[in-house]
Amino acid sequence: METKKEELSFLVNRLIKAVVTLEEVLQESFSIIVRDATIQRFEYCFELSWKVLKKALKIEGVEVNSPRQALRSAFEIGYIEDIDIWFEMLEDRNLTSHTYDPEVADKVYESAKRLPTEIRKVVKTLDVTG
Template identity: 50%
Template sequence: MDRIDSYKKALPKLKEILNEPETEINRDAAIKRFEFTYELAWKSLRDFLRNEGVICLSPKNCFREAFKYGIIEDNPLWFRMIEDRNLTVHTYDEEIAKRIYKNIKDYIPLFEEILSGVQKFGT
């Protein structure tokens, strides 16, 4: 299974946990699924762009290149999402976790945009 197929499976799982009542366990599960989906998203972009001859080595760089290529729209939420992802990896603070959990819902359309853009341009 390639990365985009894994991404197609991860995104509905993230949406699923966000529809559950907010508990500490569900919040932690949502953040973990967010991390996994985020990694698959930017790496799917990287794979697609590499096939187009564009090299990007970081999520921020890949999002910028995807915008230039027309795969995604310019949106300040991309950079907030990167910041939130970095916070989930490097710190654990209950208040930060609550904030990130609430932000994840804002990122679903971005994740969907990546998927549809890669599928649209990849065919």
């Protein structure tokens, strides 16, 4: 059985691969299809992010059961720098089921542009390579 740190390292590697796909789509010229693909990738990157934080927090002895709890605890421990950005992205993630509305879709698309930078900060902070 893998150790908790090995499990975290595995999840972080999956997250890095996922964020690369988000960054790739963000390089594309805007179109409705690109926006929609970006929203889908934002959604799964955000989900992986909070689950990575949940695993890292568990290693620290902190149990969380929701994305909001994970973000708050990760902020308190110092895994994330700006809780407000993460809470805004959480709200936008919660809106993804309403992206049939062009205004909501555009809002989530703009939020998706911020996620790769924030994920890379978290990955650097977790430093699971050593």
